[in-house]
Amino acid sequence: DAKTTQPTSMDCAEGRAANLPCNHSTISGNEYVYWYRQIHSQGPQYIIHGLKNNETNEMASLIITEDRKSSTLILPHATLRDTAVYYCIVRVEFGGSSNTGKLIFGQGTTLQVKP
Amino acid sequence: DTGVSQDPRHKITKRGQNVTFRCDPISEHNRLYWYRQTLGQGPEFLTYFQNEAQLEKSRLLSDRFSAERPKGSFSTLEIQRTEQGDSAMYLCASSLPTGVETQYFGPGTRLLVL
Numbered sequence: 660d661a662k663t664t665q666p667t668s669m670d671c672a673e674g675r676a677a678n679l680p681c682n683h684s685t686i687s688g689n690e691y692v693y694w695y696r697q698i699h700s701q702g703p704q705y706i707i708h709g710l711k712n713n714e715t716n717e718m719a720s721l722i723i724t725e726d727r728k729s730s731t732l733i734l735p736h737a738t739l740r741d742t743a744v745y746y747c748i749v750r751v752e753f754g755g756s757s758n759t760g761k762l763i764f765g766q767g768t769t770l771q772v773k774p
Numbered sequence: 775d776t777g778v779s780q781d782p783r784h785k786i787t788k789r790g791q792n793v794t795f796r797c798d799p800i801s802e803h804n805r806l807y808w809y810r811q812t813l814g815q816g817p818e819f820l821t822y823f824q825n826e827a828q829l830e831k832s833r834l835l836s837d838r839f840s841a842e843r844p845k846g847s848f849s850t851l852e853i854q855r856t857e858q859g860d861s862a863m864y865l866c867a868s869s870l871p872t873g874v875e876t877q878y879f880g881p882g883t884r885l886l887v888l
Contacts, residue, residue, distance in 0.1 A: 691874060693876075695879075700884075701881055701882075702778075702865055702880050702881045702882050703817065703865070703879045704879070705876050705877070708876065746816055753822065753829065753830050758871065758874075758875060759805060759822070759824075759871070759875050761807070761819035761822070761832075762809075762817070762819065762877060763819075764815075764816025764817050764818070765816055766814075766815065766816055767816055
C-alpha cells in the first residue's frame with residue numbers, strides 16, 4: 660500500500676528548476692522520505708532522503724514541511740538526461756533495531772524535460 | 775563498475791518452467807533486498823537478507839518463490855513452475871548497516887513468461 664501520492668506527470672524546460680511535489684500525510688514519526696528515479700529499463704537510482712530537516716546533495720534538494728505531511732524534490736537546473744520517473748518513497752522499518760526497512764514505492768511522477 | 779550486478783538481464787521462459795536469477799551486491803554490503811516491478815507500477819518489496827539470514831518475506835513471495843544467500847555474498851531468486859503473472863522486472867538492492875541506510879539497486883532481470 661503506497662504511502663505517498665504524486666502527480667502522474669510534469670514537464671520542465673531545460674535549464675530551469677524542476678519542483679516535484681509529494682504528499683505523505685500518513686507518515687509516521689520515524690519513517691524516512693526517500694527519492695529515487697528510474698530511467699526507462701534501468702534500476703531505480705537513489706537521489707536523496709530526509710527525516711524532518713531539509714537536505715541538499717550534488718543531485719538535488721529535498722524540502723520537507725514542518726508537519727512532515729509533504730515534501731518537494733528540487734532539481735536546480737534540469738537537463739534532458741533528467742527525464743525519468745521520480746518516486747517519492749516512505750521507508751517502513753522492519754522493526755526491532757534493524758535500522759532498515761522496505762521501500763514503499765507509489766506510481767511516481769514522469770518528468771519530461773524539454774529543450 | 776562496482777555497483778550491484780544482476781544476471782541474466784533478460785529471461786524468456788515457457789509457463790511451467792523453473793528460472794533462477796542471481797544478484798551480486800556491492801562489495802561489503804551485508805544487506806540485500808529483492809523487489810519485483812510489473813509494467814507501469816513501482817517496485818514492490820519481496821524479501822530481505824542480512825548476511826546469509828533471510829529476515830523478512832513479503833506475502834507476495836508465494837511458495838513457488840525461494841531466495842537464498844548461502845555465504846552472505848551473492849543471492850539467488852528461484853521461481854518454480856512459472857506462470858504468466860510472474861512476468862516482471864526483478865530488482866536486487868544492497869546496503870550497508872551504517873547510519874541511515876541507502877539501498878542501491880541493480881539493473882534488474884526482466885522475465886517474460888510465455
